[in-house]
Amino acid sequence: MRTLPEPVQRLVDAFSRLPGIGPKTASRLTFYLLRAPEELSKNLSEALIGIKQDTGLCEICFNITNKDTKICEICASEQRDRSTLCIVEEPLDVLAIEKTAGYNGLYHVLHGVLSPIEGIGPEDLKIKELYERLKKNDFKEIILATNPSMEGDATAMYLHERLSGLDLRITRLALGLPVGGDLEYADQNTLLRALAGRQNLD
Numbered sequence: 263m264r265t266l267p268e269p270v271q272r273l274v275d276a277f278s279r280l281p282g283i284g285p286k287t288a289s290r291l292t293f294y295l296l297r298a299p300e301e302l303s304k305n306l307s308e309a310l311i312g313i314k315q316d317t318g319l320c321e322i323c324f325n326i327t328n329k330d331t332k333i334c335e336i337c338a339s340e341q342r343d344r345s346t347l348c349i350v351e352e353p354l355d356v357l358a359i360e361k362t363a364g365y366n367g368l369y370h371v372l373h374g375v376l377s378p379i380e381g382i383g384p385e386d387l388k389i390k391e392l393y394e395r396l397k398k399n400d401f402k403e404i405i406l407a408t409n410p411s412m413e414g415d416a417t418a419m420y421l422h423e424r425l426s427g428l429d430l431r432i433t434r435l436a437l438g439l440p441v442g443g444d445l446e447y448a449d450q451n452t453l454l455r456a457l458a459g460r461q462n463l464d
């Protein structure tokens with residue numbers, strides 16, 4: 263087959279744009295769906311639309327939440343320690359840290375990292391919102407839990423400089439996390455150790 267029918271090629275192309283999916287996997291998934299019962303495609307397409315239409319960001323921490331709840335479960339919970347704030351890059355990092363069951367404070371999701379090469383500056387992240395939060399709340403400790411990558415480190419350093427005038431303990435996750443890696447891919451024990459061994463930055 264030199265060329266695929268347009269609807270087939272369209273799905274192959276769409277899959278190819280996802281992270282971790284090369285052209286081969288994209289074709290395999292597409293041809294799998296072609297053979298599979300129609301119900302599978304229908305569920306998949308509804309779920310795809312749902313993740314955009316039925317979700318929103320928590321008004322406080324910017325974690326992903328249901329569209330009809332303005333505040334996420336963590337921010338709403340009375341069981342959480344409201345004196346500690348963990349700053350992460352993405353909602354998936356919240357999930358990774360929650361899975362360790364070693365942290366009971368609150369979160370702030372930046373939705374990215376500073377990256378001069380990609381033209382991402384502080385104004386593109388939820389940093390202004392972070393300052394507002396720090397003004398209004400009485401946090402005792404800020405944990406900078408951005409990824410141990412070049413951009414993650416640079417973002418942590420930037421925040422550390424900006425926040426060091428405040429009366430706060432500022433910590434960074436301990437080494438032991440794979441350098442250049444993502445929090446979301448770290449195994450639970452490694453992440454738990456990094457959290458427990460977090461170090462003061464000042």
Ligand SMILES: [Zn+2]
Binds near residue numbers: 320322325338
């Ligand atoms: Zn929240």
